[in-house]
Amino acid sequence: MVLTLPGDAADALDWLTFEQAGVVTTAQATRLLTEGVVRGLVRSGRWRPICRGVLLTGNGRLTRDQQLWVAVLAAGPGAVLAGATAATEAGVRGLRREPLHVLVPAARRAARTVLRRLPIDMAAVIVHRTSVLPDAHLQQARPTRTTTARALVDAAGWARDLDEAQSTLAAGCQQRRVTPEEIRAVVDALPRAPRRQLIRETVADIAGGAEALSEIDFVRLCRRYGLPRPELQHRRKDAAGRTRWLDAYWREWGVHVEVDGSHHMDVRHWAADMARQNDVWASGDRILRFPAWLVRARPDEVAVTLHRALTAAGWRSRR
Structure with missing residues (x-):
């Protein structure tokens, strides 16, 4: 049902129909018409009953906007x-x-x-x-x-x-x-x-910088295992002067972590990630990569690896 802006001669029902995407309650309709007129419109098929107390002032399939109006009007x-x-x-x-x-x-x-x-x-x-x-x-x-x-x-x-x-x-x-x-x-x-x-x-x-669910999981893993909180989505320049974003980065110890989602299976993404990884290695930082599923399913393994890398880089646990 296509709704158009009511004209100058529009009455209250026309405006109500426009404002509510063609969906009205029985009470609204009978206040503006009469019970007999409303009953006649439904029986003739010009109007369609949707559920108890809610009518469509037409006879087509419900659009998304009309579904939303049915939901709130039917709920009361x-x-x-x-x-x-x-x-x-x-x-x-x-x-x-x-x-x-x-x-x-x-x-x-x-x-x-x-x-x-x-x-x-x-x-x-x-x-x-x-x-x-x-x-x-x-x-x-x-x-x-x-x-x-x-x-x-x-x-x-x-x-x-x-x-x-x-x-x-x-x-x-x-x-x-x-x-x-x-x-x-x-x-x-x-x-x-x-x-x-x-x-x-x-x-x-x-x-704190986490945008994806995998990053949220990674931050919680660090907190759970007593690891220092990394910078998230860290911005840096590569050798060619291009801006790169690192998933997680411990600046003090030069440790960088990439959490890979399913998109990294794509060859083009893999090639781009390899180039970024090589650039990080060339700068002297350590880089670790974990698939997102491992961070979630086997956090102990990830935590052990992170602990070893950070310790090797000079971090000392307070535990």
Whole structure:
């Protein structure tokens, strides 16, 4: 359904249809028309019932915008887009687009966790409740959604596992849609937020320079095994004067670490990385390389190797 800006002769229903992407509640429609007229539009097939209390002022398949409106209208008064859904609408890429997440006031005890009896062209909707939703956490949009910082905090708390939670926070910061300080401010306002400590630690690591999940894992490995914290995404010039970025670098001891993701299997990436590695070696620094899976699956092995390299370079453990 293509929505066009209402003309000069538009009535209240035309504007409501435009503002809500063609989705209205039965209550809204009957206030502007009559129950009989609304019933006739549905029976004739000109309007389409979507779920209890929600109508589409047309008869086509639901678009993404219409799905978002169905989600908040079906969830009831005070509902706003939240979590990964709100973050995606704010421009954060790489998050799960379904199910749709909606937040409603905790006082509404009758709110259902999952909306039922939705048509096949409607995404699943999960309804969450909160007792803390100040105006500062709301973004005026169509439909209304939580701010990007609040959306990412909620998304991390509702994520399927810890990796997804950390990746969600990293994505928002790496894509410059939000700052670590904004996320910290939201966490401070939510003393009962799920995974609150994990979110705090992850944001601290991101503020320290970690951008990818592999880098966050690496920083935590160093902290866990009593190793000094490295500089992350360290900038330096190579022999040709080009700017290079090092994943992790201990300047004092001249030790450099690269954490390789799956993209390093590509020949072109491998050749570029080899040239960078050779340049680092030629400058006199030590360089170590670990695949991201090893950092996560076998941290003991990585820690032993790092300990040996740093010790050989002059570092002395305080343990």
